[in-house]
């Protein structure tokens with residue numbers, strides 16, 4: 654597996670690439686889309702910075718309503734958690750510093766805008782093949798990334814553009830990958846579903862298949878005595894796959910440092926979770942494994 658930022662990326666030039674993959678090099682690098690994403694995200698972020706002071710809780714003095722420098726942190730209550738085989742859950746009280754708030758808001762805005770650009774490029778037929786967007790689920794990835802420590806790993810299904818950015822790629826890397834360019838995350842050969850970064854194991858197209866792979870990454874950590882975890886993400890549709898239960902069994906049996914995370918967006922290819930699942934309480938599915946339900950849209954629920 655090669656990574657977008659790996660030094661071996663420079664060893665192949667456009668001429669060599671064209672010789673091997675002639676059909677993929679006719680598209681222009683979508684520079685307009687890239688700069689549009691960056692510009693728009695910057696503007697929204699500045700607007701957010703000015704707005705944060707207005708939301709400061711009572712007791713925090715605001716010197717100037719229109720500057721954010723006066724407010725260094727704010728306290729929030731998360732939406733309630735639901736617990737499975739756990740006596741206590743994480744605290745509902747979260748304190749967020751101004752710098753962190755702006756950083757994570759920026760990341761969520763950037764992913765949203767990058768996905769909008771990707772959606773437009775798809776409609777213009779500049780993205781061929783698959784294009785699964787993460788619109789509406791940005792808070793999940795940004796919250797989880799905020800809680801991860803160095804060398805923690807993540808593996809997900811095919812909605813991977815946002816994760817690829819969070820794990821180290823640039824907007825340019827992602828959009829070039831989507832449009833089949835050599836400057837893409839994996840030389841334009843992976844496309845929407847197959848992007849990678851160090852400690853990011855993709856981007857996987859077979860529903861549910863990434864879950865046991867995530868358990869495998871966790872096994873490697875345990876085997877090497879490395880104090881890291883692997884986040885293994887899947888959807889509500891994938892939740893009914895047999896391999897999930899097999900992976901959960903092995904993970905519990907060997908006490909692997911893995912967290913299985915079901916991102917329930919309510920549908921699997923247009924079929925509602927209620928129609929496909931006998932139980933939609935996915936956080937209890939692990940049976941003997943503790944589970945936690947958190948709001949999909951509340952970034953603060955995953956905040957460390």
Ligand SMILES: Cc1ncc(C[n+]2csc(CCOP(=O)(O)OP(=O)(O)O)c2C)c(N)n1
Nearest residue numbers: 858859860887888889890891918920921922
């Ligand atoms: C093994 C397998 N079966 C079927 C498919 C076709 N397929 C692609 S996406 C999808 C639905 C998955 O839904 P969900 O897990 O909820 O993910 P979401 O798209 O909602 O993120 C299916 C059945 C596939 N890719 N792999």
Ligand SMILES: [Mg+2]
Nearest residue numbers: 888889920921
């Ligand atoms: Mg789904």
